[in-house]
Amino acid sequence: MTMYENEKNKDTDAAAGLHPRRMSDSASGDVSYEDLLYDVGQNKDKDSFIALFNYFAPRIKSFLLKGGASETKADELAQETMLNVWNKAKGYDPTKAAASTWIFTIARNKRIDALRKKKYYSVDLDNLPELEDETDTSPIQNAIDNEETHAIAHAIHNLPAEQADLIKRSYFEEKTHQEIADETGLPLGTVKSRIRIALKRLRQDPTISELWT
Amino acid sequence: MTEHINHTQEITDKDLSADDLYHNLLMDYAAGRLAEAQNMIIAAHICMSGNARQKLRQYESLGGYMLENECAPVSMCASALDNTLSLLDQVRHEAEHKSQNNIFPGNITVPTPITECLETNRVNAKWRMLFPGLETFKVKLNCPRHNVRFIKAAPKVKTPHHTHGGVEITLVLDGAYEDEYGQYKRGDLVISDENQRHTPQSCARRGCVCLIVSDTPVRFTGLWRILNYFIKI
Structure with missing residues (x-):
């Protein structure tokens, strides 16, 4: 059994089930979180929103707690993130990103605004003007068919634990390399090369390197 | 590759x-x-x-x-869902302040993060001559370890041989330039590390405008070393 499945078994969220991204709905077959998010964006459907909220809000809260937010603050910010999801869902394009990816960016921006209190120049991939020599038009099909999620899960699992941990912490803690160096007492160069080695290793995973050419 | x-x-x-x-x-x-x-x-x-x-x-x-x-779900407080649902129908006024005026000097369109940066930091965006054919202005940001500057080179201007104490990241905003390692055009990001010595030259037709972020100041090498005393890029 892979770590990925282990993680899933610990997950008691009723909506999640064994297949994390598909909600079982006997009437209409499988409904994905992408479908739900698209439905929220196009039709302002509250039931779809509630399903998304039940699945994602507790994860966003967990994400914010890992970033150092207090229990109350994390709860409050997770709610605000979901409110932003509702308000911005109109711009969601399921051919370009998985629901989790899109919601992650909203949660990340919320965290930056609220916890970091520093200027962050953010770029909204949904609303960037197209480039003249567009090399980016290929829709990320794997966002829909889950291939990418599985490849990532697999690649992370195959990393030595310490390296996997470095990559995870990159996403959870908004500390810069310098801040990590100051905190751990490690030379800045060591902090930098460790994370780069971990990332190089991840990119060299056969499935990932094929997917992320 | x-x-x-x-x-x-x-x-x-x-x-x-x-x-x-x-x-x-x-x-x-x-x-x-x-x-x-x-x-x-x-x-x-x-x-x-x-x-x-x-x-x-x-x-x-x-x-x-x-x-x-990787984020094991943590239960939300009991009122969280109702609280959020009650806010869904509120009309939201977009607090989008996007200034359209291009404060970048010269007739160049730069991407929004740059205009935003110049505005928030109240930068006096004006080219100042470094030596004939090469102009620059610096930006002071909230991260003292990085040196941020814009440079504008007239066509076919060579910057003297130099090296960087740390990592230098260059974004070509307009025109193009080349050095011993390659040619770089608008939109390209060029990363040179500490040990790379190079002699960039702007392209013949348009010259180039670049944004440069580096860890430490540039050091000129060879006979050009004397410039280190006069020029602080």
Whole structure:
């Protein structure tokens, strides 16, 4: 059994089930979180929103707690993130990103605004003007068919634990390399090369390197 | 360019290249943890490069994976859902202040993160001559370890041979330039590390305008060393 499945078994969220991204709905077959998010964006459907909220809000809260937010603050910010999801869902394009990816960016921006209190120049991939020599038009099909999620899960699992941990912490803690160096007492160069080695290793995973050419 | 390294083999510092730094910058951007100077130059590069956008999507997918699979759900407070639902129908006024005036000097369109940066930091964006054919202005940001500056070179201007104490990231905003290692055009991000000495020359037709973020000041080498005393780029 892979770590990925282990993680899933610990997950008691009723909506999640064994297949994390598909909600079982006997009437209409499988409904994905992408479908739900698209439905929220196009039709302002509250039931779809509630399903998304039940699945994602507790994860966003967990994400914010890992970033150092207090229990109350994390709860409050997770709610605000979901409110932003509702308000911005109109711009969601399921051919370009998985629901989790899109919601992650909203949660990340919320965290930056609220916890970091520093200027962050953010770029909204949904609303960037197209480039003249567009090399980016290929829709990320794997966002829909889950291939990418599985490849990532697999690649992370195959990393030595310490390296996997470095990559995870990159996403959870908004500390810069310098801040990590100051905190751990490690030379800045060591902090930098460790994370780069971990990332190089991840990119060299056969499935990932094929997917992320 | 594909790298052929057996993925089970140990990777050490010596195997790291500028490409690995580039990926790291994009991942850190996706994770939201870059220092201001690097954050600004990477955001601007993403606006200008399709390849960078595609990579950013990949690193955002990695973030989506982390959110969904590595953040064990923590119960929300009892009123959370009702509270959020009660706010859904409120009309939201977009607090979008997007200034349209291009405060960048000269007739050049630069991506939004740069205008935003010049505005928030109240930069006096005016070219000042460094030596004939080369003009510059600096930006002071909230990250003292980075040196941020814009440079404008007239056509066919050579910058004297120099080296960088640390890493230098250059984004071509207009025109093009070349050095011993290659040619770079609008939107390209060029990363040179500490040991690379180079002699950039702007292109013959348009010259070039670049944004440069570096760890430490430039050091001129060879006979040009004397410039170090007079010019602080």
